[in-house]
Amino acid sequence: MGITCFLLVGGAAAASLIRIDPARPHQTIEGIGGALCFYNGWITAHPYKEEIYQHAFAGLNLSLLRLGNWFRYTNAPDTSAFEFVARAERILQRPVPVLMSSWAPPAFLKSNGQTGDGGTLAHRDGRFLYEEFAQYWYDALQFYRSNGVSPAWISIQNEPDWEADYDSCIFRPVEGYDRGTNYASYARALEAVHRRLSGLPDPPRLLAPEVVHIRWNTLASYAATLDPRTFYGVAYHLYGDSIDDTVDGYVPSLVEATRYFPDKPRFMTEYGLSNMLDAAILLHHCLTAGRVSGFAFWSLIWPGADGGLIQIEFPWDRSRWTNAPPGTPTQARGYWIAPAYWAVKHYSCFITPGSRRVEATSEHPQVLASAFLTPDNLRLVAVLINRHASTAATIRWNLGSFPAFRSSAYQTTSAQAHDPASTNRFVPLGEIGPEPALPPSSITTVIWDAYVPLGSAGDPSPAPGAVGVPTDLQLRWTPGSNALVSAVYLGADSNRVARAGPADPEFRGWSTTNALPIRGLDGGTIYFWRVDSIAGGNTNAGPVWSFVTAAAPALKHRYNFDEATGNTVIDSASGPAGNGILPNGALRTAGRVRLSPASQQHVALPTGLVSGLNDFSAAVWLRLHSAANWARIFDFGHNTQTNMFLTARNGSNGRLRFAITVSGSGGEQRMDGPVLATGLWYHIVVTLRGSVGMLYVNGAPVATNTGLTLRPSSLGPTVNNYLGRSQYAWDPYLDAELDEFQIYRVALRPQEIAALYRLGPDRLLAETPPLLEIRRLGNQLRITWPLAHAGFALQVATNLTGPDWQPVAVPSPAIVGDQWQVDLSLSPGPMRFYRLGR
Incomplete structure (x- = not known):
């Protein structure tokens, strides 16, 4: 009833x-979102990009992200795409479905020898290069996948019917001459790509033909030549598709589009209106008249004064931030939210992938x-x-x-x-009332939930109060009865964990099973966690449990560059969660990585690499090939305002510099070391203990700052963590070799740093105490132990029954060869016992 x-x-x-x-169900929704295809460098360089990402991804609860395929073999890698997807998935705590469209293949596959100005697929030896075009798509997908971007859908050619002076490539429905040019066939190119990609594990779904509009027989002419076995869904744009320039004028075109391949999903992959009400009505018509399963607004983020859901200003010159409408709260931060954003949000926020559109009718003539x-x-x-x-x-x-x-x-x-x-x-x-009044020119989203009785999660593992728990572990529990998904929260503050929601940092993810992996916890720390049982809009918040982690090794991250091939840089200390990538490649030999500034080579490390650290150490073996001002050895941060870095040569006095700031260069807290020469290997270490920072070169202290109030945790969860690259887009890339890069969760002591230098690259400090070697030399006792155990100090006690161990302060241990050595004078008195302790 x-x-x-x-x-x-x-x-x-x-x-x-x-x-x-x-x-009465209709189509299944696969995604609602927008495009980030042009001006990508504006976005990644924007000083407030993290706020912008929050609006774009979390604000919309985006479920479709359209990206361009800019892979061209010889061009610089599309690192902006890697960043967009990584940020979206971190913010949303779930995979983000990507639609990837190509504007043009590489120039060598084009008839005009360039990516722009139209042209068609190259024709050689009596044939069009369909197979080579398919191989290009195969190689592009392998490249993007290896860097964390795995498209759910692809379109082999954006607007194959539209010739443009920007990147473009014309494919006609069939091969043949038009105004003196022999054009390649879209259908045959699609068939070739389909064949080539079918062997990939989990191949992307192909959308076609993604023409510029439906009208003027355009979609019909391309659809007539397509083999339905070669593609998954129908895609199109809406330029010029209103029959009378009103928003309702799109309906006839949208209805027409449903006649082609009616059993396939439909995607409106590029278009948008800037007026909020018009944008909402267009979305309504696309979903109801056009029965689309996917909708991508053009564009999600865009520069200038109009055209995007989020408008951004020129990121490199704040004096030019003058385009925002008067009164815009975020004008001083170089971006603003456009009216159409709210139209898209009303659909994207709660209409999730997998939902079915169901029949809905309105008796009110003005209500859709x-x-x-x-x-x-x-x-x-x-x-x-x-x-x-x-x-x-x-x-x-x-x-x-x-x-x-x-x-x-x-x-x-x-x-x-x-x-x-x-x-x-x-x-x-x-709560919505029985007869709500909808204001004029308004959009209202209403959510109703069905009741599901839910039990509470139980049987936690680790058990409540467990001690010695590994810092990398698998949380396990028994989901509450009738739960369809569990939300997991974890942190070091029990009150915050008890109150946390999905937008809080204590939220660790969703699980449809009874487990969730957790990595990188601090050692010797009490952690609190809870698991909520969820079904639809029903939640049973679980109790808060606790456990204590085991003491963690001091070494948190280690990159020794021993990989022979590939773009992954392995973290041998913390495992895959700490792995980095080489976005632009690099030469690796004998455990060393050679970074070339000409190719903008650098190491990109994962988000939040140092966000939990207060005391810390960072150590690196470095050989400069050239020394350019401000080239970074490392730079961890969000942007030019919030970061900490080590540069081999600062532009003020030409010296080694460490700096940390949360308010730009004017707020930096610094330490300057010596001038570094090219061609020589250096071991450089930065430490912070409390407010005392120290800089070491080749085992010796070279600078101290006792007034450091900032620490890595002050930066928050840093998102741009680089070796060899700066937060500042105009700074040069590093021209050097790296042999080791290590991050410690403690401030190493001077003797540990001296030992690391003497041990050389590829050898580590030991975490467990060794056996002492003791010899009598006349009236002296010589005690030695391996150099790698520099973290341990010699201690003495006079009995082993409730011993009172005291440090042996004099004489200090000395490094002799590959050992620590202490010579103690023998003197009358009680028996003495010696050990190494921390």
């Missing part, structure tokens, strides 16, 4: 019925309604648009067979969205 809500008010106009029928049911049938989402400019619309519901027990709603008016100073957007309304 359907659920109908009625409220009779004397003299008032009757509420119009919104009827939703979950028993669409509805979506999650795959578990536990959540129903409706998006309502009151398109009337001046009159509110009162509505009521019939939810069909959906057993709603709780609702919530969010609302944005056009006035709010278009007011640059407004902070009253996407307003939470709480």
